[in-house]
Amino acid sequence: MTSLLVHGATLLTIDPARPDPFVGWFTVGADGRITAVEEGTPPAGLDASEVVDATGRIIAPGFVSAHSHLFTSGSRGLGTDLALYGWIQAMTAVTEKADAQDVYWTTRHGAQDFLRNGITTAYDFTDVGLRFEAQSTTSSAYVGTIPPVEYQHAQLRAKVDAGLRHVHSVMLAQGAFSLDQALDHVDETVALAASVQSDLHLGVAVSGTVQWAESKATAELEVAAMRKHGLINQPHLLETAYGVEAQQEKFAWYREAGALGPDLVFGHFIQTTPEIIAEAAAAGCGMSWQPMSNGRLASGVASIPEIRAAGMRVGVGLDDQSCTDVADPFSNCRFGIYLLRATHRDPAVMPVRDMLTLHTLGSAEVLGISDDVGSLRVGRFADFLVVDPRDPDTGPVWDAYGTYVLACSLRNLEQVWVGGRLVAAGSRLTDPEAGQVVAEVHGRLGRLAAS
Structure with a gap:
């Protein structure tokens, strides 16, 4: 079963076996690994539990x-x-x-x-x-x-x-x-x-x-x-x-x-x-x-x-x-x-x-972990970033690599996905315990410093 379909983005696959960037789509299986990466639009009738339209965004590996x-x-x-x-x-x-x-x-x-x-x-x-x-x-x-x-x-x-x-x-x-x-x-x-x-x-x-x-x-x-x-x-x-x-x-x-x-x-x-x-x-x-x-x-x-x-x-x-x-x-x-x-x-x-x-x-x-992470290739974990070069706007994207590396920053980072699961949207983590983590660190380090 296809768990996730992402389409419409400019993909920086970091795959040495294929030229990029290109506008395309990819799918993720139930195990959190990529099952397909292709140029263009996804085929009609492709069903997925979750669909992300990333038109206008740049997507690259985490x-x-x-x-x-x-x-x-x-x-x-x-x-x-x-x-x-x-x-x-x-x-x-x-x-x-x-x-x-x-x-x-x-x-x-x-x-x-x-x-x-x-x-x-x-x-x-x-x-x-x-x-x-x-x-x-x-x-x-x-x-x-x-x-x-x-x-x-x-x-x-x-x-x-x-x-x-x-x-x-x-x-x-x-x-x-x-x-x-x-x-x-x-x-x-x-x-x-x-x-x-x-x-x-x-x-x-x-x-x-x-x-x-x-x-x-x-x-x-x-x-x-x-x-x-x-x-x-x-x-x-x-x-x-x-x-x-x-x-x-x-x-x-x-x-x-x-x-x-x-x-x-x-x-x-x-x-x-x-x-x-x-x-x-x-x-x-x-x-x-x-x-x-x-x-x-x-x-x-x-x-x-x-x-x-x-x-x-x-x-x-x-x-x-x-x-x-x-x-x-x-x-x-x-x-x-x-x-x-x-x-x-x-x-x-x-x-x-x-x-x-x-x-x-x-x-x-x-x-020694490139079979699992580091690129957007079939079989690798779907760990990827969705970056919006127009929020805030960096101007026309003449070169996707140039814009992504030189002009984009954390302020353009829209989403972070790990294994096909959204873990951060903007500066907000999806982890419901994220606030508790912050409170624990401040409290514990404060007590250690005073001891």
Whole structure:
């Protein structure tokens, strides 16, 4: 049975197998996946439980954030003039006191913020419950005792309850932990995730910690977890502009541990060298690029043209909502384009169509989930955005990609759909508990700050 028919819109399918844009239609089955995508008008007699006439609108896949920290959504406006390590310490000063219920609500707050802004899938670096200590701009560590697995369960439930599709990424234990103890935490999280009965959950991953580690054993531990459960690993590496030489030396830890390969996705990957890029590309590694947060934290500009030319897969993320500040994927696209064009003094270094592709299909490919999300193709989930370029009016649409990426913004975002289900109309979420989420976050973080 066809559950949904959408017609009349200009479609940006992000499907490499067919040219677009085109005015057309698509249908969605009862399982929330696309069953047909065609040009023109739907055939007479095509019945659907729900019909959406999107004439005059532009429809594209929901944005995929390849690098996010949803629990930080209630910590904006902190560490405003600090670089990475100082900002993390300032931003987590309140949330480090959180219990499982607190982190449930902060994560759900971040998830619904993403959905409202057109981000339908996120790679989520979960809060591991350890305290972050910044010794200097070049030295830091996570310390403390890992909380019970219920802390991870709360963050999984929050994403599902909010309606956000996701990859759940867990940090390994650090400090005075044995290999078995560290792996036990990952084992528990993987087992827990396997019990989640929702197509919103797309898998578990490892949050690599070599950037903060003191020993090469950390890379070996990450590889052990990856191999044991078949997980991808996204470490923050080569990010901050401080201690660059030490960061570059740690790249070798991954090589020596046997980690370099398609399952390793470098988060940020800014302070590179031509040799590091070439080695990572040859091994099949990917990377996630966070333009707005890299600017906010003065981390630098990733060498995206060189990285893409070397053949590395590139995705795009919104990062922490507390350092991207406004989780706006339209602005993230424009900021990325502008940064690269200004740095290289060449408009060809980042074409508009390429930028949108990186923030949708590119992110899905890097995370290994492109069979489910990232494009409007048969078999993919019907996660899509309805954007109205005439409310407010952006003028005639001469180039649909140009208008969508450069001229449209959150104010033009009319609807967000996940799995063929409307989750946001304008700035309003359809979730009846959305208001409660806001109240819980304000109340809980206020009490934690006062404690």
